[in-house]
Amino acid sequence: MFMFNSLVENNLKIISKLKKSLARPDLGAITGTILVFLFFILVARDTGMFSLEGTMNWGIVSSQFIIIAVGACLLMIAGEFDLSVGSMIGFAGIVIAVTSVVWGWPIWLSIIIAFILSMLLGALIGFIVIKTNLPSFIVSLAFLYILRGLTIFGSIHSTQKTIIGGINEVSKGDWLAPLFGGKIFTGLFTWFAEQGWIDVFEFGTRAGQPIVDGIPMMIVWAVVLVIFAHFLLNYTRFGNWIFASGGDAKAARYVGVPVDKIKILMFVFTAFCATVFATCQVIEFGSASADRGVLKEFEAIISVVIGGALLTGGYGSVIGATFGAIIFGVVQQGLFFIGVESSLFRVFLGIILLLSVIFNAHIRKIIIGKG
Amino acid sequence: METPIMQLTDIGKHFCSIKALSNVSIKIIQGECHCLLGDNGAGKSTFIKIMSGVHQPTSGQIYFSGEMTTIESPRSAIDSGIATVYQDLAMIPLMSVMRNFWLGRELVKNIGPFKIMDTKKCNAILMQEMEKMGISLHDPSQSVGTLSGGEKQSVAIARAVYFGAKVLILDEPTSALGVYQTEKVLKTIAKVREKGIAVVFISHNVNHALEVGDKFTVLCRGKTLGTAVRGKIDYAQLQYMMSGEKLN
Incomplete structure (x- = not known):
């Protein structure tokens, strides 16, 4: 009988350990990423998806998702949503294009102004949410329309067009633009090419130069933002306050956590991430378009949810959201590589979103001891 | 007689025209567990919210360590050593x-x-x-x-004690708990009292109060019916007072 008891106790310990490792927010996304990679390695290995060039391709797309997911992740953990992210991307892009191309400002000034304006708008959304006590879902939905409308109006009013080109010309020789549109390690990649380790162009004006000639700043920004947000969330007291603000704002206020300030700052950070995305895209494409960023807010939120964050706030992981975004990028580009109709990507998204939410609800029960 | 760490005299509180409290006085002494008893709606919550800086009294004086003071906010209450553990908001x-x-x-x-x-x-x-x-x-x-409900309360109490609470206000710490869990929390309260901290224990359960309390103040319809000392009052009398009858 005694032996039986200790056996049971041991088993219980193992189960509780297992439960604890299961109760990681990022577990689902990491498993999902491994499965997605396995799938495409099996199905798409002959298509060049995993060549250096192919990797760069889905790497950049994933990075785009990561940049906006990081902002959405911290905001969701703090207990709020921002549905204006997509409109903010269009807005920031047009601000840069109109001020630099149409008004002739130096592009570094345009970029800084775009950042200041969007972050102020982020603060305004946060302020309204706090002051009115309305769900941020509704307040930011209002801004989704307000910003998109203003962007299209501003673009048409100043140029009679919704697409403004000519960014390449005005960003030449600028000191700030390369921070968003440039590439790093170009010397290293040229050296790789000289050693014959990577493919080079065989014909044309760029013959002899590497096809992949550096790491784009989009990827660099994604890595930097992930490291920053993960560190902030898990290793600083501010991070602890983010969790607390989303977990139970009232309880957090009672112990002196400045909940309002934290929520507003997270709206500002989300706007910052959206502007990083917009600026990288504008500099890279050489143009801004008033309809850019449509549906990006939902893609950001889906990445975060796949990453294990709870829609109700107070729980989540930057690493999880990052893997959520990678799943996004790899599947979207992978379907392209294997020649599957791209509309099926949305079907996949819907299904994986549903599965993630069901899975997360279960994990939540385990954490709060009701599983 | 010992000087009270905290004393509230003739506290009144109106919400618009509704009188929530009138002329409530209480003396809280270090190392004592002061039970604040009353039925639902008797004004217990309003009273502890005044003590913890959430509400301002309409009339009356608050003395802390012998000096007259005002408690402007929950933060300033915490800073001066008044910690409150709320039943459902103790932890995230x-x-x-x-x-x-x-x-x-x-x-x-x-x-x-x-x-x-x-x-x-x-x-x-x-x-x-x-x-x-x-x-x-x-x-x-x-x-x-x-954690279990009792453990949550105990951890919240331990936290308040560690961060230097001089007055610890416990809002219905046992009302949602089972017998075993209640016992645990009451033991924790006894330990806190031994450290020389003043405990204000809010409850509508007379049995729980009698187990740890040194003094008993009964609130009824926004008024106090006086303070009784341990051993000079019994269950029946307290219960009788809570239901709205005068102490004799």
């Missing part, structure tokens, strides 16, 4: 015990230009404090949601 269930315990007062250390939470030290002090309070905790990183 999705966060770990450690993160909850240190919330708002996290220990930090410098790593280069960065200030990061000193997790090791936070965990060590937490385990030490839990042990002192007789709470067995397996793992500081377990979420508060996995």
